[in-house]
Amino acid sequence: MGNLTDPRFIRSLCEKYNFRFKKGLGQNFLHDSGVLDAIVEAAVPEGGGALEIGPGFGVLTQALSKGAEKVVAVEIDDQLLPVLSETLAEYPNAKVISGDVLKIDLEKLVKEEFGDMPVSVAANLPYYITTPILLQLLTKNLPFLRIVVMMQKEVADRIMAKEGGKDYGALTVAVQYRCEVSRVCRVPASSFVPPPKVDSEVLCLTLRKTPLVTPKDEDFFFSLIKAVFAQRRKTLVNGLANAGKFGSKEKISSVVEKMGLSPTVRGETLSIETLSALSDALYE
Numbered sequence: 001m002g003n004l005t006d007p008r009f010i011r012s013l014c015e016k017y018n019f020r021f022k023k024g025l026g027q028n029f030l031h032d033s034g035v036l037d038a039i040v041e042a043a044v045p046e047g048g049g050a051l052e053i054g055p056g057f058g059v060l061t062q063a064l065s066k067g068a069e070k071v072v073a074v075e076i077d078d079q080l081l082p083v084l085s086e087t088l089a090e091y092p093n094a095k096v097i098s099g100d101v102l103k104i105d106l107e108k109l110v111k112e113e114f115g116d117m118p119v120s121v122a123a124n125l126p127y128y129i130t131t132p133i134l135l136q137l138l139t140k141n142l143p144f145l146r147i148v149v150m151m152q153k154e155v156a157d158r159i160m161a162k163e164g165g166k167d168y169g170a171l172t173v174a175v176q177y178r179c180e181v182s183r184v185c186r187v188p189a190s191s192f193v194p195p196p197k198v199d200s201e202v203l204c205l206t207l208r209k210t211p212l213v214t215p216k217d218e219d220f221f222f223s224l225i226k227a228v229f230a231q232r233r234k235t236l237v238n239g240l241a242n243a244g245k246f247g248s249k250e251k252i253s254s255v256v257e258k259m260g261l262s263p264t265v266r267g268e269t270l271s272i273e274t275l276s277a278l279s280d281a282l283y284e
């Protein structure tokens with residue numbers, strides 16, 4: 001069996017299976033063993049399992065299988081299935097499920113495949129759907145310990161952002177609300193076949209036992225977050241008043257004043273804690 005970290009072997013598999021990379025499915029295959037090791041080390045819980053999204057030719061699946069009890073990988077492209085049968089033949093603890101991760105019932109899959117085992121997610125994500133996948137992994141009641149994922153560097157910057165910066169937004173709040181976030185490594189475009197047009201970064205999202213803040217009503221909090229960041233050029237008061245869900249402009253102005261904030265404050269300068277307090281004050 002050839003080595004999937006050798007680009008020549010990747011090319012030989014492409015020829016053997018008449019496989020062409022599908023740009024539309026974000027198919028950029030990793031061949032950097034240092035990055036693979038870093039993902040495995042950050043993701044795999046002792047005695048636990050790993051859920052992989054998009055195994056491609058199986059380079060990360062193989063690496064995860066060496067450290068984890070069980071690996072389940074969900075792949076949308078059926079043309080990859082015969083390749084994976086070959087590359088994972090010597091990895092009996094790896095299982096491939098054909099499907100779209102955005103449509104599959106992940107709660108059921110995790111329960112059926114991993115039972116009570118601790119499970120993390122590990123993936124080199126297809127970049128065209130990074131945000132919907134992350135939101136899916138975070139909003140459902142899924143029992144993951146960690147989510148260790150490679151993404152476009154710009155998306156990683158948005159997730160890691162602090163209030164006041166240009167990258168701070170709804171994605172920052174959604175992820176930091178549920179997870180502690182840390183950077184694992186930067187990955188240059190040259191680490192992939194074919195190389196993408198952007199640099200990448202691996203982040204480790206460790207699920208919090210309780211969210212960073214506890215707003216009285218989570219749905220109301222997230223609709224406020226959506227409204228705050230949908231109108232970044234407007235003041236907080238105008239943005240929320242325009243959204244039409246948070247009461248009159250007078251009511252919003254009075255809440256903002258009572259909280260000791262400037263009447264012209266912009267929402268994107270507020271910390272997640274302050275946004276939660278604002279949500280509670282407007283909810284009453």
Ligand code: SAM
Pocket residue numbers: 025026027028029030031053054055056057058059060074075076077099100101102123124125126127129
């Ligand atoms: N894990 C491999 C690696 O690191 O080389 C491949 C990563 S490649 C960036 C993304 C993979 O996700 C591809 O195999 C692609 O076919 C798959 N994919 C794309 N959209 C998907 C979806 N909605 N559900 C499951 N897999 C998907």
